[in-house]
Amino acid sequence: MKKKDNITAYLFLMPVTVLFLIFSVIPIIYSLYLSFIMWNGFSINKKFVGFNNYVLLFSNNEFYHSFIITIVYTVLVTTLSIIIGMILAYLLNKNIRFRSLYRTMYFIPVITATAAAGVIWKYMFDSSQGIINKFLNFIHLPAVPWLSHPIWVIISISLVGVWKRIGFNMVIYISALQSISPLYYEACEIDGATKGQKFRYITVPLLKPTTLLLVIMSFIDSFQIFDQVYVMTNGGPMGASDVLGLYLYREGFKVGHLGYGSAIGWVIFAFIFAATLIQLKINRKGEEVY
């Protein structure tokens, strides 16, 4: 029974392993190496600088700025899209009219490419021609400088992120809801619980594993935002939407600081890694308390 199938196994694994080595392992090692040198990409001058790229990075205000913006975006998108997604899933899990039509409409943004969505939203947010400001104007509210104000711009970009994520979260929640046994609710009904109470004390806790999964997925995804900012604002105004991805793109590909750019990549990795661990840990603690 314990017979080994080494040859067969490695034959199956061969193609993926080759790709893995060439397009994953080598770049990762190369990237680590790059982050310790100063190099502009074409000159023969490669200087080993130790941790200097990281030191430069952590003493650069632009980096902190980008970092904070990226976190704000990530937190906003994760929180809002999960709350709205959960509520929608709850409402759309019931047997109501037009259920599948609603689901479709909420889901369409998920399959829309971010770059194309960015182009549309850029026009939606246009300060004087955009439909949003026209509407605000119509109900006698002042126009909002969606993409031209340093604080509003983060909110605007996040709204697009939320818009794109709601449908995904909703669908995952719906399938999680369907796996909740109706017995729980029946038990509750016997105790005379209201609908709100049922949602609060049964649905939400039972969805916890799904929520954790969605939080981690959304966090990892949102932290790497690039497309929509590239298309919508290119980092402006005043660098207010200059997220880390854009910062890396500029340093690594436009200015040609390959070492510095790689260092940004590793910091992004370190942060995502740490954040995921912390989320898992918090979750575990929460479970112990229960």
Place this chain on the structure above:
Amino acid sequence: MKIYKKIIMHLILALGAFIMVLPFLWMITTSLKPLKLTYDSPYIFPKSFEFSNYITAWKSADFLSFYKNSIFVSICITLGTVVLSAMAAYPFARLNFTGKNFWFYAFLGTMMIPFYVEVIPLYKIIEKIGWLDTRRALIIPRLFSPFGIFLLRQYFLTIPKELDEAAEIDGASKFYTFWKIILPLSKPALASLTIFSFIFGWNDFLWPLLVTTRPEYTTVQVGISNFSGKYGTLWPYLMAGTVTSIVPVIIIFLLGQKQFIEGLTVGGIKE
């Protein structure tokens, strides 16, 4: 009371749904506006139908090439990812071999590493081997999918072992059990990976932006972004271009919606 509640719920849901699709509606409306009216006050539902905007947009950018590339690249990424991931998932789920855990965790480990870590060296490698501005550069580095391997392995594990053991007793080879027993039973997971890979391929932006310049090799997403640089202020043309880049995906989605969402939930839950 109940009806009253129902109406409120429908109102909320409908309003939300309207907001979700408003960008699309407005995109279509704008794309049909005559250029002269660009700066007139906007309206939500189309009033004029300037279909020539679409012709102008298509003529002024090489949309046909963008389309061909996007379709070709997405299909190749999808096929490649599904086939290779299934092949790799099988030994992890069923075979016993030296280094099994090592490779499994090595693959999984790269899932944690964001693309940003690899992107600069990967670009340099592509440049070195002369693949800039080729479709290969868009496809081959994207075929290794730890997520796909993991997803399929998990699914393979749920298939009762008795099935392939019985086949093996009958003298079937490993390859035969993989091909004739495991794969046919894994259709839902394969479908979900297909969908994931296709969306990934179609929506990918940064990588094609970096490795392609010439319109013959660029994808729709980069094409649209370039087009917005080219006709940034001519909104009707830009929106006409954007409509053409989105509509095919929406049609495909509406046609295969059921399988699509089923696949997605399989993917999400199996993790």
Place this chain on the structure above:
Amino acid sequence: MKKSIKKLVSIMVFVVLLGSLAACGKSEAKKSNVPTSTTTETETKKSEKVVIEFWHYWDGNNGKAAEELVKKFNSENNDIEVKPIFIPGAELMTKLQAAISSGTTPAVAAADISSMANLKASGKLLELDNLLKENNVSVENFYPSLLEYGRLNGKLYSLPVSTNNLALFYNKEIFKKAGLDPNTPPKTWKELESFCEKITKKLPGTYGFEFYTQVGDSGEGLTWQLQPYLWQAGADFIKDGKAAFNNPEGEKALTFLTGLINKKLAPVGSWDDFAKGKCAMVVDGSWMVGIWKDSVNFDFGTAMIPVPEIGKNATNMGGEQIFAFSKSDEENKAAVKFITYMVDTKTQIEWDKKTTFMPISNTVAQDKDYLEWVKNTEPRLQPFVEQQQFAHARPSIEAYPAASLAFAKEIEKAYYGKVTVKQALANAEKAVNAELGK
């Protein structure tokens, strides 16, 4: 590396689908060599035509005009096919640099004059002197200030293909509504400001004047819009290799602009309000005459940029240069033939009419047909033509793009009111000098 790829491919073959994929990839590779290869044997065998690429960033109306000119060239030359490729302005230099380091440069390209110093320094540009002589191009015809951008160590690497400058645009309808004479645009800074006040008072929600306040990723948009005011007030951007704007004159210029923002006469962080009819005046390039004449639904006029009470006329000279990358003899010849065509007086007149760019040479500027056209068809170009004598050139040095970005980043803070004018100028001086010293 190539070997392992081959191995990979051969392993893949037993998976039928992937096998076909790899084949597709391969045939693709061959095709991709046609436009880019430096070895021309395969190319000439395939067809008699020399296919060369022409990269440019002209968008909208200008892009259309460029493509039309290329089409005409192709129809006139059976042995050459030029493929125009548009690359957004923000990406062009990145893509050119990538092409230079990977050896996949186009044969011909056109880039902003401010990028030329870096392109020349790459050492990959084709030296044009002899080849131009063969094509009977007399270089002396072009304006010397424009030719300067193409020279390095006495050799010529690029030619001007377009030029333009900045002037004032004003919305005649807003002027009327605000009780101003639609035929008297402001002539001085003071007048500009008082006009703005009248307009914003009469028409709430409308701005008086707008200028570019965003850094973007090059900073050049902001810098190039601000420079004319520096020159008008008597300051400079870079002089003798050093920042030359942190002085009372520079302060005067920046105070004027921030003042307009502070009094809410000008918007900050947005752009294009003029075209939307939300702003009465803007300073922009001559090509906008061509773009706006078809896309805005109001009547507008143009005038020279208003000057300070004590000061002089000035505007910023912009434009693109056309150049070739050193490739095979055949491609080089085709490239220079195309360049010759693009800068030829006849082509240029057609180009200027379509794009409303300014003449690059005396022969165009004095051409009867052209002058007649300006006078009768597009009189709104007149102020630009008159202003050309006051146009300043941005320094043609390698550090310029970096200096411009550093400058714009500091000045933007003053526009947003985060720092005072004095602070902004002092910080900008430090940043610019740091870039120049690198």
